[in-house]
Amino acid sequence: GYYTNNVYTGAMRGYGSPQIIFAQESLMDELAKELKMTPMELRLKNIYHNNSITASGQKLDNHQVSLEEVINKAVEASNYKEKYREYSEPQSGDKKRGIGMAISFRGCSLGAEATDAAGAIVAIQRDGSILISCGLAENGEGLKTVFTQIAAEELGVDIRRINYMEVDTSVSPESGATVASRSTILGGNAVKNAAHQLKETLAEIVAAEFKIRTDNLDFKNENIYEKNKNQKIISFDEAINLANQEGIFLSAYGWYKAPDISWDEEIGQGRPYFTYVYGCQIAEVEVDTATGQIEVLKITAAHDVGRAINPACLKGQIYGGVMMGLGYGIMEEVETANGYIKNTNFDEYLIPTIKDMPEISPVIVENPDPHGPYGAKSIGEPTLELGAPAIANAVAHATGKRIRHLPLNLERVLLGHSLSKGGTKK
Known part of the structure; x- marks a missing residue:
């Protein structure tokens, strides 16, 4: 690590996963384009299933691995296939539409780093x-x-x-x-x-x-x-x-x-979590290529929660997480200079309000987990993690321009990520 003159930071909903998933899911779409496959096809060829072995050497054999199910249900609810074909054709005018997806599997609990x-x-x-x-x-x-x-x-x-x-x-x-x-x-x-x-x-x-x-x-x-x-x-x-x-x-x-799990820090191998949550979000956007303005039209969020103890509370978690993901993806940015935060008020540090809320379509997937109370498991953080990469993939689909920096503000969408809000080179 390095000492800097910047202010202290703290963990937010997802504590590191949103950043990793943004990079990972952006790369998946780039790879699909190189291979002349649809983003959905590439993901379905490479996802985990029951009894798959993860990169850390863990065999997923003690719960239902539902990545394929959440993808298919999100695709069906969003009409992804038809819209992907439609938006892949040349579009007239400045306003272009695109659709993008992102998936994740997230460990429940603190993991093997500590007794939980x-x-x-x-x-x-x-x-x-x-x-x-x-x-x-x-x-x-x-x-x-x-x-x-x-x-x-x-x-x-x-x-x-x-x-x-x-x-x-x-x-x-x-x-x-x-x-x-x-x-x-x-x-x-x-x-x-x-x-x-x-x-x-x-x-x-x-x-x-x-x-x-x-x-x-x-x-x-x-x-x-x-x-x-x-x-x-x-x-x-x-x-x-x-x-x-x-x-x-x-x-x-x-x-x-929590059941016994283990992790070897030196070799990056072990069973870091005892169960996982699976999710897929699909974002549909319209980008004004003349101004860089992004309008998020709809987000479909399919999440396997094991069992929904309270469907109303669950949908509330999805709505809230999607909106936080939208803020992370296209609005929120802390600007610092010489160790000081420049945007110290909400007229400069923008967060989404109810007027920015797109149509949100929650899709509740239930595969009761043997470890959870009545089969229930987690949902708090997974709902945020997929919004930004899904939106970024949709923007790339609409414009043909891949942006590798968040948020996707007007300057980055219109001119590329080499410019800051003030119009000067970074």
């Missing part, structure tokens, strides 16, 4: 309400909703019975940082684990009271049933009262540690 685990406490209060405490923080990603749904599903109760405690370092269980698209798969498993322990405790109490085997009890619809007869035995609230009468404290601590 999360804890959660689920407690049933005397009034019958249920409290969840976890060290992972709600940042707008829907974490509270997902954890609440997981606990409600495991205990067979109404979601309105459950409350989520805000993170408090003095009492919340250690769960690691809310980063690396790890909250659902790690924190969700911890919540499920704790709720399952509570269910087992209540099952033992009910089984002893009614002389029934615990494995013949079913928790659903706010009641506890005898499985083989499908007959209600007792309500959930009545079961809580039985526990209270015996002085049994209904609280459980759940802990989930």
